[in-house]
Amino acid sequence: MACAPNLGTDRLGLTLRAITVCAAMCLPLASIAGSAAEPLRMPLSLSWKYTATYDTNNPAAPAVSGDTVYFASGDRMYALDVETGALKWRFPQDQPLGTRIRTTPAIMDNMLYFGADDGKLYALNTSTGKGTWLFDTRTSVGSTPTVADGIVYFGSADGHIFAIDTRTGAEVPSWKGGFTAQDEISGAPVVANGIVYAISLDQVLHAIGAATGKERFNVRLGGTVLRQRPVVYDSYVYACAGAKISCFMARNLAPRWNLILPNDIAVTPAVSNDGLFVITADNTIYSFDPRTGRVLWKNPPKLQYDVLAAPTISGGTLFVGTVLGGIYAINARTGEVEWLYQTQPSTISDDAIAKWTNVAASPVVADGKLFVLSDDGSLAAFDSTDTDTAPPDITIVEPKMGVVINGVPPIHFEARIIDEGSGVNPASVRLMLDGEGVARRPEGPEHEDDPGYYYDLRTATLTYDTPEPRTAALIRPLPDGRHTVSVVATDWTGNTITKTWSFMIDNSVAKLQRRKPQNDQSGMGMSGGPGAGPGRGGSSGGPRGGSRGGSRGGPGGRNDR
Template sequence: MVRTGTVRWRTYVGPMYSAPCVCDGTVYVAGRGLWALEAADGSVRWTNADVGWLSSPTVSGDTVHIADRGRFYALDAADGRVRWRKRMTWDSHTPPAVADGLVHHVDAGRYLRTFDAVTGRRRWRVRYRRKGMNDAGPVLADGTLYAVDDRGTVRAFDPATGSVRWQQSTFARWPVTPLVQDGTLYLGGGVSSDVYALDAATGAHRWTAWPDYAYSSFRTTPAFHGNTLYIAGTDYRLYALNATTGDTRWRVITDGPIHSSPVVADGTVYFGSEEGHVWAVRADNGRVRWRVETGGKVESPVVADGVVHVCSRDGYLYAIEATPTPERQ
């Protein structure tokens, strides 16, 4: 029998299509507008009804950055006041990457754009993809900016100038945001059934895996812990792969397709299914620790201070105790 996890609180914010962002005791989430909630109890600190819909926010210092319906915003994290906005041509489904006074952003257009974080002035833009659906956001790691296009080409950029350091093709199609960890870039195959590992410094292929010959789409960002790579698929399975070789270590079958990117904390992997469940499984063997039912498709979770924060299409943001039950430890 699968045990039920403990919901600390839930707050209705309207339909959600992205992950929350947790920073300094506050949960920022896009629902019907942009919301800032107290992480301790879910009470509302502020809302901005004019901002927020599809994309996750990114918080850097005292500023919230978010793309929304053809505009890009920088807001005061304390009260939601708009500091600057930029009109964009296309919507975005991904959070921006922010560091060193720069905001890096992609949308459904052709360009990777970089703004000044304080003023919103454009620093540079690079055409790197075709127009169309794009769920692959930019990633910053070790002084390099990474982006992948809809045809599976990965590029490494200089964040300050936009110059291309390297590019490498894969057979991924319409992938989502990659993971960069310990000098390796890991990428799910998107609508294909492969998983890729590239050298983050050079782009050289390290391995390509087809986990257990899965007939699945891997439209999730992997998670990493203890030389194990965790990636979820539409075949109802979460896979644990050897991060060095790509070999499958174990897999766990859930109740529905998974478009929720997993996250690992304290020896537990957390993710959600399209059937409305939040899952917690042991990172070493995939044994289910608990499950929580929501009323809609579950988006990617965020773990902070022993709490799993996760959005559901039922319109509620859930805060769930991350601690596993003693019987399942």
């Protein structure tokens, strides 16, 4: 009934195998694919930010229902007003839960469900934040719950998938004891047309009857499935393992096509009518036709940072969060970057300031806003209605204004450029020395030793060293006298700033060995960081929220407790 001819390798180095399947086997299914319908107009600006507890590489995405956005960070669940970021409630209200929450909350009929490392599934009232019931698996729960037809499905670390009645908290009788796989369940189960799809860490895709709790079909995927869950779209199920993405018929897991990419697939793909979007471990984003596997982007973009969470597709835009706080908005049809934002770390503790922050949870689009949760505990809301009227902020690092130095190269120039409104447009950053433009160094590690200035988005820092000979040659120092430096930067909404300062050259003074400033941003850990201290969303003593962006006073300028 099916054959799998090797169609060869295309111009992107992808191996495609297509399997002919009878059209009668196709059944229409709802889209459960990390997508949202509403478009957001680029660029976006920061509307508000609320900072909770630091939680390294927190994978739990926020969830929106009505006028409330819910998110987990560390050992608490929070509920905020969608429009203002004001805190409505937190659970527990008094003391922390005492266990880590690593799952995205699932919401249905005024109830919120989440799993935790203590092995319990918690059910809370969305209006009050008070607990309604618990279900204890006697192991840990890292699989995000899924709610369908009055039943909440979730996986546990010992390989079980449970089906719990949302009203009572009791197991559904036909699922008593849960479905048992041979390894831990990876990611959230997906429910569509009476079938529960799940991936276990022993690299098996399971299709389980929702009514019976019995396995109907399974497929061994044959590759690592970390950070993977099934994706259901139209009549198909997609699953990734290692460098291979496979498309199956949703009805019976019959193979449709598969692709072998040049590198392992990093996260669960996103799919919509615009395409199937796959991100590999080298940070390349591919776009394919969901039905045939045909390549849609001939020149796939490559991101600067690693990706830890599945992307989200909404209204023709692909949103991707990355390590080191990067947020990308990519045109789903062309692959062009339409907006790029660098999240600055915030804190609720003055003695624990993160150097930078990772986005390890999928972005969420709802109510005309983009919600992004970073692992410094900050939930940021972006939209295109709050007009950003303030330009970026430029801070002089080296040489200090008015300093007297020797002109023999290399002379180090450095400035920090931050914009927490709509973000700095990296292409706009320019450097001038004595009124003359300085060439920009090409991107890429192979150009690290090339002359020219460089703007590092990760640290929000512009650096430049006047060139010195690499072989025996005449050295010409900068001449004595006053010299001026100008840095120009524009944010994504078009606000421009030019920062100019001067320094003195006296070639009669000694050439001193350069010392890195005390606030040097290199290295990982706490204290200091790409945000040059806490972002405007943080404060000591408690979470910060309920403030508006778009002014130099900055987002997160007051507390709501």
